[in-house]
Amino acid sequence: MRKLLPLVLVAALAASARAHPLLDKCLAFAPPVCGLSDKSPQDEFLSCFEGVTLNVAKPAEAACAEELAHARVHKSCSGDIPKICAGVKPGNNRTMNCLRRNKKNLGKECRNTLRGYDLIAPPATDSGERKKGRNRTGVSAVRC
Numbered sequence: 001m002r003k004l005l006p007l008v009l010v011a012a013l014a015a016s017a018r019a020h021p022l023l024d025k026c027l028a029f030a031p032p033v034c035g036l037s038d039k040s041p042q043d044e045f046l047s048c049f050e051g052v053t054l055n056v057a058k059p060a061e062a063a064c065a066e067e068l069a070h071a072r073v074h075k076s077c078s079g080d081i082p083k084i085c086a087g088v089k090p091g092n093n094r095t096m097n098c099l100r101r102n103k104k105n106l107g108k109e110c111r112n113t114l115r116g117y118d119l120i121a122p123p124a125t126d127s128g129e130r131k132k133g134r135n136r137t138g139v140s141a142v143r144c
Contacts, residue, residue: 021070021071022042022045022064022068023038023045025060025063025067026045026049026068028060029052029054029060029061029064030048030049031049031052034047034048036048043075045071046068046071049068069117072113072117073099073110073114076109076110076112076113077099077106077107077109077110077113077114079107079110080099080105080106080110081095081098081099084098084102084105084106085098085099085102099114099120100114103120
């Protein structure tokens with residue numbers, strides 16, 4: 001039994017390393033044509049949900065939408081986070097707050113993703129007014 005326990009522990013750790021938050025929160029809402037499974041990588045989940053509208057009035061779908069937004073921000077800001085927010089401990093919106101504070105130093109893709117989720121204000125228009133727009137995803141906040 002003692003020899004079996006480490007093998008079971010290693011297998012459990014390997015399985016948890018493959019899993020990602022999108023799996024738990026979004027697999028049930030994935031379009032069937034995507035053929036997603038519990039072994040699908042996170043990038044496949046993000047691609048599959050492009051153009052999918054979730055009903056954020058339903059808590060389970062809202063949790064999925066939030067997780068998708070979180071994953072998209074981290075993916076599009078993956079080059080900026082290590083450079084600009086290197087000393088920031090992840091969690092409790094610390095990474096997101098760092099990105100907001102340093103929005104002028106962010107790459108175009110990261111800035112556009114944050115604007116898409118209304119996490120930073122769009123640039124001022126010629127008249128000096130801010131553009132008004134709705135959050136295209138229905139997600140009110142993304143935690144990072």
